[in-house]
Amino acid sequence: MSDTTAQIELTRVGRTYTRGKKTVEALTGVDLTIEQGEFITLFGPSGCGKSTLLRLIAGLDTQTTGEISIFGSTPKEASSRKDIAWIPQSSALLPWLDIESNASLSSVVNTRADRSGATTRRPEASVGILEEVGLGDFRASRPDQLSGGMRQRASIARGFAQGAPLMLMDEPFSALDELTRDTLRIRLLELWEHHRKTIVFVTHSAMEAVLLSDRVVVMSPRPGRIREVVDIDLPRPRTWELTETPEFTAKVAQVKQILWSAWEGDE
């Protein structure tokens, strides 16, 4: 039965890739509902279908079986309405534009879409969001004048500035050093607390999944599927101090344990 309060609803979703005579069942039987304003993480080992699932939700690929509803529409319709912001692994900023122009790019794109008659989202003030991510003094800098962490902060600011209610993040911190990663995790939490977007986030890190999420979707490979969805009932707002508590350590251990038991079951 359909959940009328859910923003995103996946029902028996599967994706099989075929190349010549070879088929890969990248995902099978995925049932998942995601509520408005939720922070949900897809966690699992390489090849379990995390990116495939995120691309299906984004409308960048199409499932071979099952249904996906995003605000009552197909992912492609939601995407063309600018309801979805995509934050990639590397910052993907335009090198010839300064940081402020990069962050406000979506308003330019949305204005063009308006002229073609499409209904679009109202972008948020990019200057304020750049301040929030600590880049207020670097608005006039070009991407090559910033560090990797600063570029990724600008990329996240651009995602929030789009005004899309759903943000999809595919391992956005994986190319950064550990110290920068830790700082950005907390920055992202602060932004999310303030703007309350629905976020679907992909990670290989159990610690990152537990720190950020309301729920962690633990996945396993061959074929890619959901093993278990774990509620992270730790208090918010979350700060770095939380990671030093026994409750946090226990949640990380619980999430890892589900992953290991899934692997043992596969062998």
Ligand SMILES: Nc1ncnc2c1ncn2[C@@H]1O[C@H](COP(=O)(O)OP(=O)(O)OP(=O)(O)O)[C@@H](O)[C@H]1O
């Ligand atoms: N375009 C494609 N053609 C064929 N097979 C694919 C394609 N994309 C993904 N796959 C296969 O589907 C499975 C799931 O891949 P996917 O990239 O979704 O996993 P992942 O969990 O995101 O992995 P990683 O953490 O390494 O990024 C893998 O076996 C992969 O080889």
